[in-house]
Amino acid sequence: MLFLAIRHLLSRKKQTLLILLGISLGTTMYVVISGMQLGMREFTLDRLLQNIAHIRISARDRAIDANEMTNRFFGPESAVRWIIPPSGKREEAHIMYPQGWFDRLREDPDVVAYAPGLTLNVIISRRQSKYPGSLTGIEPEKTMRVTAMEKYMTSGSLRDLTGGGNKLIVGEGVLEKLGVRIGDSIRVSTGVGETRPFKIVGTWKLGVKQVDEVLMMASLRDVQALNRTPGRINEINVKLVDINSAQNIADEWEMVARDNVESWSESNANFLQIFAIQDIVRYAVTAAILIVAGFGIYNVLSIMVTQKRHEIAILQSMGYPPRKILVLFMQQGLMLGAAGALIGLPLGFALCRYIGSIKISFSGVGNTLLMSYAPSIYFVGFLLAFVSALLASFLPAHAASKLTPIDIIRSA
Numbered sequence: 001m002l003f004l005a006i007r008h009l010l011s012r013k014k015q016t017l018l019i020l021l022g023i024s025l026g027t028t029m030y031v032v033i034s035g036m037q038l039g040m041r042e043f044t045l046d047r048l049l050q051n052i053a054h055i056r057i058s059a060r061d062r063a064i065d066a067n068e069m070t071n072r073f074f075g076p077e078s079a080v081r082w083i084i085p086p087s088g089k090r091e092e093a094h095i096m097y098p099q100g101w102f103d104r105l106r107e108d109p110d111v112v113a114y115a116p117g118l119t120l121n122v123i124i125s126r127r128q129s130k131y132p133g134s135l136t137g138i139e140p141e142k143t144m145r146v147t148a149m150e151k152y153m154t155s156g157s158l159r160d161l162t163g164g165g166n167k168l169i170v171g172e173g174v175l176e177k178l179g180v181r182i183g184d185s186i187r188v189s190t191g192v193g194e195t196r197p198f199k200i201v202g203t204w205k206l207g208v209k210q211v212d213e214v215l216m217m218a219s220l221r222d223v224q225a226l227n228r229t230p231g232r233i234n235e236i237n238v239k240l241v242d243i244n245s246a247q248n249i250a251d252e253w254e255m256v257a258r259d260n261v262e263s264w265s266e267s268n269a270n271f272l273q274i275f276a277i278q279d280i281v282r283y284a285v286t287a288a289i290l291i292v293a294g295f296g297i298y299n300v301l302s303i304m305v306t307q308k309r310h311e312i313a314i315l316q317s318m319g320y321p322p323r324k325i326l327v328l329f330m331q332q333g334l335m336l337g338a339a340g341a342l343i344g345l346p347l348g349f350a351l352c353r354y355i356g357s358i359k360i361s362f363s364g365v366g367n368t369l370l371m372s373y374a375p376s377i378y379f380v381g382f383l384l385a386f387v388s389a390l391l392a393s394f395l396p397a398h399a400a401s402k403l404t405p406i407d408i409i410r411s412a
Helices: 002-010 013-047 066-074 098-107 140-146 172-178 219-227 243-256 269-307 310-318 322-356 375-402 405-411
Strands: 054-057 111-126 129-138 153-155 167-172 185-189 196-204 215-219 235-240 260-263 358-363 366-368
Touching: 013 322, 013 375, 054 219, 054 243, 098 111, 098 235, 098 260, 111 140, 111 172, 111 219, 129 140, 129 172, 129 219, 140 235, 167 172, 167 322, 172 310, 215 219, 235 243, 243 260, 269 310, 269 322, 269 375
Parallel strands: 129 215, 167 196
Antiparallel strands: 054 235, 054 260, 111 129, 111 185, 111 235, 153 196, 167 215, 185 196
16 A cells, blocks of 8 residues: 555655655744744743743732822811822832731742842943942842842852842942943932942843843842832742742632732733744745645645545455555655655754854854754644645545546546
């Protein structure tokens, strides 16, 4: 049966070759597109998502509500009407009872570590240069257990902030903007009150320009002193045993908490949406190519069924049942799909290696394009080619199995 299927395919060499090229091209394009997209995705996840907390507990803004103010000062039955309704915020957002969170997190078996912090919008200056920045006060040892920021340090260590002393770790982009070096001092201000000098003792490079040019870290006590709010924090970053359970745990905590509780998937919904769109585009492009190749398989087998009608009649007269006729033509389509995939996969791998060696100039990624060689890419690529060939070959194979010697003789 297999020998006969091969003979049928070789009887139309040009058409068979064109179909093989179509399936191989579709498989190759899927591997290359997937390698590029997943390579950049792995970079993004590593540099951003893996360096933030699995769950972030942050202070809830306490906005002033006109109706609440009326009820509080004049009673619910009051007929007071505001000419200019009160608005704004009651005070700077902060976590009201942090110790309660600390006790809860310390006893929770799902929590690996937690790290309190105070993040402020600040103004950094050096001589006449002034830029906005984001300053986060941390407890170094706790932060190192929650995030992987330490491995992106290009000089110094987060431990250098232990003990305070107005020391600062910044992104390399901050050094470039201000024209300073490690060991220099810059002035930091919250915009209210005096500025304070901070000495740069370390740098990192995440490769994300928006982060490297803005984010800075100092000892939590130093930041609290700069803000004139001793003991105050406005965020707690939490690392869990299982990152996949972050959303469920965040929902549970949110129900009983006064503060905002966000999982990493909520705070990075934009990235995840981009990834979903990339997957749709990737599968759409591959599907379009494989559909074209599938139509080719359908046409070739349909023509072959027409041309081999007499052979089909002879086979049936020799005792071949319809099921074997169906299998004969299905084998031809599946062989085309499998052969096309086996040609396309190594071609895609070779092309990924070549693209990954091309020199580029892209800050933070290195000097070459990032490519992924995950085994799942090649498994899905083979599966797509095989399934498309299976679907395309079924109709002509089914039509061939329905032919009878009497019908073939009458049509002749």
